[in-house]
């Protein structure tokens with residue numbers, strides 16, 4: 001039988017922390033699961049665990065310096081980055097987190113990280129006060145925004161004999177996360193499915209040069225589109241004006257106003273298995289649109305009369321077939337879950353993704369999001385702060401779960 005990590009190339013980065021002794025066990029687990037592992041260790045990492053142990057377990061010389069002193073052999077961080085399918089840094093000290101977040105490439109490990117094209121996972125390990133320090137937390141948020149996956153430290157007795165959060169996740173947990181990541185990358189569970197997604201803001205015209213709009217970037221909707229496509233679905237985005245690139249293989253219908261967006265969804269929704277409403281639709285539009293630019297001299301004072309736009313999610317959900325999964329979003333400033341539950345009900349959705357603007361890193365213009373997913377079946381899952389691509393994965397997992 002094929003081992004779960006057969007043929008996978010993993011860089012295991014090790015930094016200078018007491019937990020480095022556990023890296024040997026992690027290395028063994030990864031090798032046992034079939035992976036080929038290249039260890040890259042920082043100079044201070046070598047104070048905690050010897051390269052001899054690591055090279056014996058991995059069957060490869062350990063890389064630590066930019067070149068081997070006696071032979072002058074150059075170790076190319078670029079080649080390493082091209083070779084690897086995944087990079088795992090365990091343990092990762094507060095210092096290395098800071099260097100990664102700020103691009104300080106003063107050793108082979110951080111240089112390799114900066115050259116990495118592959119996914120990167122980090123298992124921090126440090127004393128509880130260092131973990132809780134705003135500087136560390138700021139670096140963690142930056143790294144999550146850069147797409148790094150954080151394997152949260154656990155609570156318990158630390159090397160300092162203090163008790164609290166900061167000890168590295170156990171090797172078994174890290175190895176399981178590695179396996180889950182590869183399994184997720186290979187998922188093709190949306191093959192033969194069709195998904196229609198609304199995304200971005202809408203612009204409601206006042207005159208030929210002015211409009212009412214909002215700050216939505218479209219990133220969340222486009223990430224979900226990319227994830228569905230990767231998993232095999234036919235994907236159509238009905239998108240308001242945004243500047244994010246359309247994921248490969250995804251069809252994009254560009255619209256401006258809420259009325260055009262509603263129209264766009266209607267013409268594309270036939271045969272859809274899932275309808276995902278991520279757009280920040282303007283609730284109102286100007287009652288009159290001037291065909292010419294409104295002139296200041298002619299309009300010393302102005303009252304703008306607005307009329308309500310249709311609720312696209314509610315209108316479409318009520319007319320779509322019952323077995324189509326309808327997904328809405330709710331961005332709230334207070335009582336987020338309460339409002340979320342209500343919107344799920346009133347809009348006739350199967351699932352709603354709630355995020356609160358009160359959470360740092362959630363909402364418009366960020367690369368991260370912190371969501372709670374509420375389903376019609378009553379289940380509610382609160383996820384930690386994640387990169388928007390990972391949030392997209394969680395959302396799509398929940399959709400696939402409900403497809404019939």
Ligand code: CTP
Nearest residue numbers: 277278279281283310311312313328329330331
């Ligand atoms: N939505 C929509 N059409 C609208 C308004 C909202 O399709 N005219 C969708 C959004 O895409 C999102 C969900 O409905 O999936 C919730 O949007 P939100 O703006 O939070 O809801 P509203 O009903 O406008 O409520 P609020 O009064 O909080 O703005």
